[in-house]
Amino acid sequence: MPDNFEVPVSLPNTPIRHVRLLILGSGPAGLAAALYAARAELAPVVLSGTELGGQVSLTFTIENYPGFPEGVGGAELGDLFQKQAERFGARVEFASAYSVDLSQHPFKVGTDNGEVQAEVLIIATGASPIHLNIPGEAELTGRGISYCATCDGWFFKDKNVVVIGGGDSALEEGLFLTRYASSVTVFHRRDSLRAGVVLQKRALEHPKMKFIWNTIITEVVGKEKVEAVKTKNVQTGEEGLFQTEGVFVFIGHTPNTKIFEGQIEMEKGYVKVDNHMNTSVAGVYAAGEAADPNFRQVITSAGMGAAAAIEATKFLEKADG
Numbered sequence: 498m499p500d501n502f503e504v505p506v507s508l509p510n511t512p513i514r515h516v517r518l519l520i521l522g523s524g525p526a527g528l529a530a531a532l533y534a535a536r537a538e539l540a541p542v543v544l545s546g547t548e549l550g551g552q553v554s555l556t557f558t559i560e561n562y563p564g565f566p567e568g569v570g571g572a573e574l575g576d577l578f579q580k581q582a583e584r585f586g587a588r589v590e591f592a593s594a595y596s597v598d599l600s601q602h603p604f605k606v607g608t609d610n611g612e613v614q615a616e617v618l619i620i621a622t623g624a625s626p627i628h629l630n631i632p633g634e635a636e637l638t639g640r641g642i643s644y645c646a647t648c649d650g651w652f653f654k655d656k657n658v659v660v661i662g663g664g665d666s667a668l669e670e671g672l673f674l675t676r677y678a679s680s681v682t683v684f685h686r687r688d689s690l691r692a693g694v695v696l697q698k699r700a701l702e703h704p705k706m707k708f709i710w711n712t713i714i715t716e717v718v719g720k721e722k723v724e725a726v727k728t729k730n731v732q733t734g735e736e737g738l739f740q741t742e743g744v745f746v747f748i749g750h751t752p753n754t755k756i757f758e759g760q761i762e763m764e765k766g767y768v769k770v771d772n773h774m775n776t777s778v779a780g781v782y783a784a785g786e787a788a789d790p791n792f793r794q795v796i797t798s799a800g801m802g803a804a805a806a807i808e809a810t811k812f813l814e815k816a817d818g
């Protein structure tokens with residue numbers, strides 16, 4: 498949804514529904530919340546947003562989620578989360594929320610499927626990739642620029658690709674790309690990586706991976722598709738042109754919280770929560786990357802989701818007397 502896209506809470510000719518618990522987002526936080534709320538017999542409704550399963554389902558493999566000693570496919574894990582929540586009565590709808598009104602109770606949420614009025618709301622809208630905001634990026638996205646190796650890696654069979662970033666995601670996805678690409682060159686603006694030690698070792702030792710340090714990309718060049726990137730060494734100022742057919746950007750994420758601005762307390766775009774997942778509005782909870790600038794993992798997001806649902810259950814029990 499574009500940032501400036503505004504839809505009124507109540508769309509004409511759409512029915513208004515009342516639900517006890519509405520969960521925005523179907524990533525690990527949203528689906529873990531749904532599982533706990535469903536088991537508390539709250540019949541939660543989950544709006545999936547445009548990314549069913551969240552970021553995890555775009556990831557090739559997850560090796561650090563407990564219970565899977567051999568690792569688990571990201572899409573498979575997302576699917577398992579959903580099935581487990583549905584088994585107990587959660588309902589996952591393929592729809593997004595466009596607007597919220599938290600000033601009155603029940604809360605009003607404008608969605609693709611009409612207005613939903615919710616007694617309790619759990620915000621689990623996660624985060625989206627940060628863009629480079631350089632010339633050529635918008636024009637060539639989908640024509641060689643990608644933010645998801647699992648989704649697009651296959652298109653770069655025997656091609657030379659570039660990865661931008663130096664954290665866990667950049668290296669994980671870079672390693673995944675070595676399955677297809679003939680070479681993967683990582684451009685990092687610093688002289689050392691932020692990624693975990695195990696991942697660094699694997700990437701630095703991989704014969705298909707190369708690293709160019711202290712260098713940023715200033716422009717993506719190409720007419721119909723990506724042909725090269727313009728580079729600049731941040732220490733020497735030296736500029737260059739690097740031929741490549743694919744550019745994969747992994748420079749971090751920004752929380753999907755625009756629609757809550759002005760209605761709820763936030764800090765640097767993240768919804769502020771206490772350690773019970775309470776937001777500044779009673780009956781509204783937040784979990785996962787929408788509220789977490791620190792850990793940003795599947796397990797921590799799922800944990801926050803579970804905690805939010807436990808608190809939401811208590812809130813409703815109290816309201817019911």
Ligand SMILES: Cc1cc2nc3c(=O)[nH]c(=O)nc-3n(C[C@H](O)[C@H](O)[C@H](O)COP(=O)(O)OP(=O)(O)OC[C@H]3O[C@@H](n4cnc5c(N)ncnc54)[C@H](O)[C@@H]3O)c2cc1C
Nearest residue numbers: 522523524525526546548551552594623624785786793795
């Ligand atoms: C490439 C990559 C590799 C990763 N590897 C690992 C790893 O190995 N291990 C690990 O633990 N973590 C990993 N992570 C991080 C992990 O995926 C995230 O921490 C986790 O998915 C966050 O869960 P979440 O539920 O908070 O949000 P997300 O997964 O971001 O899900 C957000 C959900 O909200 C929905 N949404 C957004 N806006 C709206 C709206 N307006 N209305 C309704 N729904 C909305 C989206 O469609 C989505 O379903 C990786 C991430 C990436 C990008």
